[in-house]
Amino acid sequence: MGWIGWEVINEGQYKIPMQKLSSDEKDVIEGVCKEFSDTVKDEVIENGAVAREIINKLLVQHLNKNRISADEEQIKYLTDAIFLATYAYGPLTYLLEDDMLEEIAVVGLGTPIYVFHREKGWLDTNVMFTERDALIDIINKMSRKIGRRITLQNPRLNAVLPDGSRLHATIEPVSDLELTIRKFKKVPLTVRDLVKTGYNADLLAFLWLIFQNDKNIIVCGNTAAGKTTTLNALFSFVPITERIVLLEETPEIVIPHKHQVKMKTNPSLGIRMKDLIEDSLRMRPDRVIIGEVRSKEEILAMIESMNAGQARGCYATMHAHSAKELVSRLRYNEVMPSDFSAIDLVIVQRRFLKFSGGKVKETRKVVEVCELAESRGGITIHHLFQYDPKKDTVVRTPAKSRVIEEIAFANGWAESKIYEEIARRSNYLKAIFAKSKNIQKDIESYGFQ
Template identity: 25%
Template sequence: MTEKFPPEDDKYKPVSSIESAPVLEETYPLIPPFSYCLIQTDPLSNRTQYIVVEVPLEQKEEEKFKIIKQILIEELDVDFSLLKEKDRAAEYLRRKVFDIVKDYNLKLKEESFDRILYYVQRDLLGFGKIEPMLKDHMIEDISCDGVGVPLYVWHRKHESIPSNISFDDAEELDSFVIKLAQRSGRHISVANPIVDASLADGSRINITYGKEVTQRGSTFTIRKFRSDPMTITDLVLLNTMDPLIGAFYWFVIENRHSVMIAGGVASGKTTLLNCISMFILPDAKIVSIEDTAEVNLPHENWIPSVARLGFGGIEKDGRKRGEISMFDLLKAALRQRPDFILVGEIRGEEAYMLFQSMATGHLGLATIHGDSVESVIHRLESEPMNIPRTLLRSLDIVCVQAKVRLGGKFMRRTVAVTEIAGVDPVTNELLTNPVFKWNPREDNFTFYGRSYIVERIRDQLGWSDQDCWDEIERRKVVLRWMVKKKIRHWQDVATIIREYYSNPEKTFERATRGLQ
């Protein structure tokens, strides 16, 4: 079945509020040809809204949809959660719906069958009315603040905006958050009203149940997992950093130096961690440790490990039964002889073990909350991390990410790249060396002209300063070429990085020709 997309017939028009919002920002498909989004701005209030439009069912179709859905609920003999491949589950459901239509003589045209099947799959395989939002690659977060409150989305282009979707009935919302918890393998109830978990696709969810802890009723926040993660090309295209900073990371990570990425909430810490981790040598052994899965790497020799919250009440040791903490995962990781350890976010006792491992030769890439090098050092030296200053010397680079406002819009920027140069033997003060800084007025980046880490690499390799900076410049050319050609898919970026490691001259020549 093919339909014009988006449909122009009057019956497809979205809610009436759109009539008073004539400024159309953009429209694009979500689950074509059955759902799409409109992003429109009210010229009076200057308020932008994210509007989900779904193909409507006619009255007779609606009646038959309810019959089919009820029969499916009563007769289904398979747990869709056991069908790991969603395509298999969708095909199974299509056959069941077809059999019901035939057995109960419901008489549906092909167009009606397709529309009804869309809603059946949306409700039984997907997440109901929010399923189209989950399919939107431009959405980072979806949040419900309670009964009768419009769901808000964080859109990559339009930032935080309300939608036309809401749960107007407390029972409906309670039922939905229970479904969310069950789909993530968790239990939520009045006795256990807060749940943190992950969906099957890796998206992070936080759920509260009823009015036990949130006065407006049940809430949920879904932080979507990108199956197509951002790459270093994306960061340069978005001016989060410039090609020289990217080439600098490439050079220092290849030569086994540790990096800690600091920043506030939604500043792009994990995104940057994922991007620069792709510079790790292709055959190096990597272990990643996270609360919830966010890192997505192309490396074969990679062990992704995720903490487990545990079940039941708190036991005598202060933990839940079956709980696996990041500290436990880090202890296990050190027995696996990794070349690189990636820690999604350090905040507790695992920090001390990470720094001990870096001091003994393991390489660490990690994120931490902090808005400056000074605040990061203060956090590391304070409870509950308690990293002694002597161990802090094992950290090579601190990068500070920030979400900044430019031209009325929020952007993410690498505001500082600073090296930990050592400890003053007299004052015991930590010595730092700024390498790069973001200039907010011009929205560009300043290189301070010296890197102690590059000088260490120079000595390790027996190169000259010029050799090192020539090599960084070659990698900068490769990054500029990738940006120009918009080579941004993570598998394509990983292939070019791998090719550069195996034949740098050939890859550099290819990039040089591509820039001409």
């Protein structure tokens, strides 16, 4: 196997800052990589700075020994290339560090690496993998810390990287060779950031009040619609002192609450989402978050958790393009019409293509906020907010809200007082969105009037 199993090319919409190497430079790199491997052997070097120091020393010795001259700039990029090949993750290292990227995709050898940019969509890069073994070595290097490997006997790999990124890879006979990495923002979005996805101050003020009360909410949408990201941001509305139990298959929820318990499934040990949901019933949580509900048993366990009322609120994400599709999926998985009352609110967020200025752009928008109600053996959808494409935001509908009625009744208030409070919070949010440097702190400091 060659240590440099990739090639820098001239084309590419996204430029990875890597130097195109000559054949002589590749020979030097191959030699120093072998010397580095012989030097460290089975020793695990946890510190990248230490690895660079060793590499730089070996490189200078190699150049002197072979009477090869190199200037300071050349030594730097040769050191970088050796570091990427031996210690880091090759060209993927730079992509993993870019917080503007959501997805990294390798679709085979001899084809550019692709990235999905948060603002520009899919872009091809100026680097492609050329050697199968080099890419497989990088995949296994990335999953080493969690004790997994991709091999001919195990040609599929799904793993969570230490930084929370989600890794998926397959080799033959499943595919020729492919890799996908789903990245998550290092700095979580705030409710202010949700304005870009169609949320306005009126809807956010409404959700703020709902999240502060004992209500169960499902956030649904299609793949990569930002369901988890939205739930992360909306948890800014949950009092910071509450105890949160997070149940996930892949750790993606990042909330500011210190009193949180994270639990995740483990298929190899037979620990399913249903088991974690049942465990949560014994943990006295203030809130329960179920990261992703997929199967029939998970759906029924979620409904059981919502009906049990052991927490102030149960929150889950599900795949569904619309509230109507969500209802169909729940009914298909044998959720009884009488159990739909356990779901207080549904938020639907969509990822879709939008035509603007002669261009096609992928966008994410909240398209529905609604309540579900049993009606003559069926389910009626009451839309409270709906997306208006012309205004590019949601608008409130005339429909009455059952949840608002319940909050008003529980507090002995007139509904008009609730709507006055929502209007007050809406104005407050507009003010802090314009000038606040710490949205979370300002939300916490708000006093109910």
